[in-house]
Amino acid sequence: MRNEKVAFKAFIVNKAAPNAVIREIRERTLDDLPPGDLVVRVHYSSLNYKDALSATGHPGVTRKFPHTPGIDAAGEVVLCSDGSFAQGEKVIITGHDLGMNTAGGWGQYIRVPSTWPVRLPDGLTLWESMALGTAGLTAALSVLKLKRAGLKPRDGDILVTGATGGVGSIAVSILAAEGYRVVAATGKIEHADYLESLGAASVINREQLTAEAEKALLSERWAGAVDVVGGMTLAAVLKSVRYGGVVACCGMAGSPDLPINVYPFILRGVSLIGIDSAQCPYDLRMEVWQRLANAWKPQHLAGAVVNCSLEGLEEKIQVILTGKMVGRVVVDLIGC
Numbered sequence: 137m138r139n140e141k142v143a144f145k146a147f148i149v150n151k152a153a154p155n156a157v158i159r160e161i162r163e164r165t166l167d168d169l170p171p172g173d174l175v176v177r178v179h180y181s182s183l184n185y186k187d188a189l190s191a192t193g194h195p196g197v198t199r200k201f202p203h204t205p206g207i208d209a210a211g212e213v214v215l216c217s218d219g220s221f222a223q224g225e226k227v228i229i230t231g232h233d234l235g236m237n238t239a240g241g242w243g244q245y246i247r248v249p250s251t252w253p254v255r256l257p258d259g260l261t262l263w264e265s266m267a268l269g270t271a272g273l274t275a276a277l278s279v280l281k282l283k284r285a286g287l288k289p290r291d292g293d294i295l296v297t298g299a300t301g302g303v304g305s306i307a308v309s310i311l312a313a314e315g316y317r318v319v320a321a322t323g324k325i326e327h328a329d330y331l332e333s334l335g336a337a338s339v340i341n342r343e344q345l346t347a348e349a350e351k352a353l354l355s356e357r358w359a360g361a362v363d364v365v366g367g368m369t370l371a372a373v374l375k376s377v378r379y380g381g382v383v384a385c386c387g388m389a390g391s392p393d394l395p396i397n398v399y400p401f402i403l404r405g406v407s408l409i410g411i412d413s414a415q416c417p418y419d420l421r422m423e424v425w426q427r428l429a430n431a432w433k434p435q436h437l438a439g440a441v442v443n444c445s446l447e448g449l450e451e452k453i454q455v456i457l458t459g460k461m462v463g464r465v466v467v468d469l470i471g472c
């Protein structure tokens with residue numbers, strides 16, 4: 137593996153002009169990869185909303201082209217120059233700069249700093265780790281932070297927005313496993329059965345949340361929430377959280393804005409907790425992966441996942457960008 141000319145397949149995004157993005161699968165060699173201590177043979181990656189933004193040239197995610205997206209990767213170490221990992225060790229890499237401006241998991245090899253990976257915990261396969269991926273890490277971080285803020289199952293209903301998406305689906309599953317009564321809000325009410333199979337006690341149409349959202353405050357309804365949508369949805373959620381409730385803000389599938397007043401915070405003592413998975417410190421990241429490999433591993437994980445080749449990504453990118461994604465997509469880098 138010292139041969140820098142080893143060839144492999146990668147999904148390449150290029151920008152011919154600001155609005156002309158070309159996506160193709162090309163052969164690359166190890167010397168096309170950035171410097172780093174660790175070379176990993178990627179077995180699986182996944183598709184996240186951020187990957188779709190990178191693949192369509194969104195400058196808020198990726199500035200350097202040509203580029204290989206993929207903020208998640210799981211595979212085997214083939215070379216580690218500082219000795220922190222042994223050859224053949226199975227690792228998971230999510231976040232940091234992977235797939236943003238560092239060539240990511242949609243290529244069969246990556247080279248990254250040896251501080252980025254975590255060892256695959258017992259209880260997870262490489263495939264399962266990518267079925268969870270950044271979405272799983274984010275959902276689990278959100279639940280952990282809600283629990284550490286004192287939220288208990290007896291406090292009342294917990295709302296999950298964007299519930300059929302990657303983060304939302306896994307959040308529903310983990311909260312239900314922890315004994316919370318979960319209300320799943322979705323724009324795809326036809327997938328209510330899927331959400332109930334994950335553990336949702338009740339499923340509501342997302343439009344119900346934002347009716348009357350302009351009011352200063354709304355009736356107290358939720359003990360807590362995991363929000364992936366942002367915008368008017370998050371504002372309405374905050375206005376309808378009960379006294380002392382907690383909301384984990386982890387996404388902006390609807391909007392990055394937050395049109396809110398201070399009333400939920402100063403009249404009801406509501407807390408808003410920010411969630412970032414990309415730069416999550418190592419110890420916390422390891423703790424969350426351990427939980428995902430054990431009590432928080434979704435029972436019906438395989439049923440919430442579609443497998444996809446590099447060639448199949450083009451279609452899936454359009455699905456996730458139009459908000460139509462249900463569950464998770466695992467990208468197979470072995471069979472390609």
Ligand SMILES: NC(=O)c1ccc[n+]([C@@H]2O[C@H](COP(=O)([O-])OP(=O)(O)OC[C@H]3O[C@@H](n4cnc5c(N)ncnc54)[C@H](OP(=O)(O)O)[C@@H]3O)[C@@H](O)[C@H]2O)c1
Binds near residue numbers: 364390461
């Ligand atoms: N903080 C972090 O570290 C972190 C990590 C991962 C992801 N994220 C963010 O979390 C969000 C979700 O990521 P994901 O990977 O789960 O994406 P995803 O699989 O596409 O799920 C997003 C879901 O949000 C809902 N949605 C989409 N567009 C919407 C709109 N315009 N208005 C209201 N709801 C909408 C849809 O669910 P329904 O049809 O069921 O409503 C959709 O399935 C993204 O903004 C992503 O960038 C943040």
